[in-house]
Amino acid sequence: MVGEKLMIDVALRRQLGSFKLDIAFKNSEGITALFGRSGSGKSTTIGIISGLQKPDEGHVIVDDCVLTNVAAGLFIPPHRRRIGLVFQDSHLFPHLDVNTNLRFGRWFAPRHARSISFDAVVETLGIGHLLSRWPGRLSGGERQRVAIGRALLSCPRLLLFDEPFAALDLQRRLEILPLIESLRDEFKIPIVYVSHMIEEVARLASCVVVLENGRVKAIGAPEDVLGETASATDDPRFGHSSVLIMRVGTADTAYGLTELLHPAGKIWLAGPAGSEGDKARIIIKATDVTLSRTLPSQVSVQGTLAGKVENIHVEGPFAFVDIALDGDGKLFAMATRRAIDELGLKRADPVFALVKTVALDERTVGHPASAKTSLAVNLRTGAEKSSAASGKF
Amino acid sequence: MFDLSAAEWTAILLSLRIAVVATFWALPFGILAAFALARWQFPGRMLFNGIVHLPLVMPPVVTGYLLLLSFGRRGFIGSFLAEHFGIVFAFRWTGAALACAVMGFPLMVRAMRLSFEATDRRLEQAAGTLGASPVVTFFLVSLPLAFPGIIVGAILGFARALGEFGATITFVSNIPGETQTISAAIYTYTQVPEGDAGALRLTAVSIVIALTALIGAELIQRRAERWLAKS
Structure with missing residues (x-):
């Protein structure tokens, strides 16, 4: 991977009460997964990357663009970061129909960056029949697909998924996981994916960052890292x-x-x-x-x-x-x-x-x-x- | 008894005009104050909240007197406005509107603030991550989602303005055709012998106006909620 530019470079420290987040990772291609159980610092990390939270120390660099650098006093507010965040429970705008929800981020994307076509996204996500519907009338899976489309259509530098399927049942998850794979392949968008489901992480990620108690426990390809962590993890929650x-x-x-x-x-x-x-x-x-x-x-x-x-x-x-x-x-x-x-x-x-x-x-x-x-x-x-x-x- | 005299019609129309103007002018300030109280942390927030609510807890006469002191002809704000902008409040219907706006303000802000607090903050964050600046987010997300509460606030302010008496009469007196609202006219009727018929006529009118406003507000609010409930 010599000569390739770094897609994401994060190093940060943040004290939240007695919880201390102190992590660093880099990756240059494919999907980066943040893996760990709840309370390991995943959501805070997502918040800091997207600019909704500030770290005490450290930096966030995405696609060669410095978004946060505490030492240099640099902090780009969320609305100028161009980071598409897909929330755990979609957060679609209830007062706007699906079509307007999808186009929302597009209004603010700089003209030169509008590389992603509306029709392609609608087709890939299979949401064409939903365009005139209202978010409240969608099923959980449909809502999440629209949320992914909305984030994607803002033509972001990076797509962040914050446990996007935590609220979905297995069947819906099976429908959507391949979509994320096709986003990765079709739209060439760097993705950071947060999950505590080993299946999702192993399936999607090219680089896994295992978080535990606010620290990076291991980092690497899933087949290497998930095993390494496993032998030292005593949490039966994740199964074997x-x-x-x-x-x-x-x-x-x-x-x-x-x-x-x-x-x-x-x-x-x-x-x-x-x-x-x-x-x-x-x-x-x-x-x-x-x-x-x-x-x-x-x-x-x-x-x-x-x-x-x-x-x-x-x-x-x-x-x-x-x-x-x-x-x-x-x-x-x-x-x-x-x-x-x-x-x-x-x-x-x-x-x-x-x-x-x-x-x-x-x-x-x-x-x-x-x-x-x-x-x-x-x-x-x-x-x-x-x-x-x-x-x- | 429903043959309203010309003077009564004047009082009714004046009341409506004062209430509408007061609500209209108070609305943007009320929305801003409500949003600030619901969403922002700033030094002096408690004090600001207290000042906003003062007209609700102080005797109306005190509010009216304070308005007279500050916005009167020789008041520090009143003299400044009169000198530089030619705006005079004292003993004019505009003064009555100002008094009504001030008196209705806390009620307005309360309702709107609740509505802003009830809307999901994360929707605003979502708008931010999609590239909408805070100002744009306010107009495209926060404001539409709080719309039912804003209607309620506006109606409460309007109702308060229609009913306002103490602060108005203290600030701008009771001048027929200029500052004599329905309330003031009813008060005048009760001060003269055989004024009962007139007082009753105006009472009936104010009941009709109040009911119309309340029902209208209910309808608008229901519509807005149905629109939002598609969510």
Whole structure:
């Protein structure tokens, strides 16, 4: 990424009562995700980037434009930042119809910056039939799509998503997540995405900034970072999941399945997962992984990944097993302590991990980074080196 | 008994004119004061709030006397305005309008302030992130969303102006055709023998005006709320 300009560069400190926010991160392409549980400082960070709050110290630079620099006494007010913020609960203007809501930000965008076409946004978001409606008559998912359109049409330097789907049910989320991927690819807008959902983050982000208690705990690609944080996070709230990078193989159209390939083996996904050869990011819950010493036959589970036990961590009746997959990936499995003892599993033992197809839903499959970016090219050519992460979330 | 005399008609029309003018002039200041109190933190905010509400709690005669002292011919503001702009308040209908505006101001501000406070601040923030400056945000978001409350405030101010008596009579006296409003005319009737019929006629008229204003306001407010309730 040498020679590319920095899309976002944030370093800030802020004291809020007894809570201290002290973070710094940079990223130059794709979607940057701020990941962490509530109270980790995500919302304050969003507030400071958008200019709704001021830091005590530090700077915010977006697209080579300095928006906040405390040391230099520089603070650009929110309305001159051109940062599109998509709020948790849409905040559409109730007194304006959808069409006027969408065009609101456009009135203020400088003429030379109006690069995003109204029709393209309406079409991408599929909101053409809503234009004459009023915000109060929209469903949660529709409202959020309009809110995304409104932010996008202000032709911002950066789109900020503040847990945009927290208020939506799973089905609505499944509808909207691909839209965000297409925004990233079609409109080439840098995006900062705030979430506490590992599925969303793993699926969308090219760079994850893990926040904990107001500090950056880890930063990097999701398959690297989410695992790292996991092994040190003791919060059971997030569940225990692994993130694997796999390649899409051939589809079995007769059964409606798609093959996902990994040097350690293959698993099957229900439904389509993109075109053959694409890179896909898969999230596998530790509770959905079954362990076996031999390659099993006569079982209903068909997805098998081979590896070696890297570590076993016992907790009460449970055992958490880190598996180093053949070909550099890492998978996390959970079983009872007794099962592990009866199998006699110990460190460095070869093991097969069985993954149930039905345990993987659409949410768990992402197509990270645009095919046009150098990162994607690197990853795709180096698909054999695909890494994975495991851990407790 | 509903044959109104010419003098009575004069008083009625004058009352309406004074109330309308007072409301009209007080409105922008009231909106600004309400918005400032609802949204801004500034030094002296408590004091400002207190001053805005003074006419509500002081005896009207005191307000009228203070107006006489400051806006009267020899008052420091009155003499300045008369000298430089030729605007005279003392013993003119404009003075009555000023008194009515001042007396109605706190009621107006109260209603509007509540309305501004009830609107979601985050909608204003959203407008800001979309590029709207604070002034534009005020006109495109804050003001339309507070519209029902602004109507209520305006009507309260108007009603107060119609009913205003103490401050007006102290400030600009009770001059038929110039400062004699319905209230003052009724008061005059009650001071003379056989004035009951006239007082009753004007009372009926003021009831009609008050009811019309209230019903009109209710209708406008309902319309505005239905418009906002599409949200």
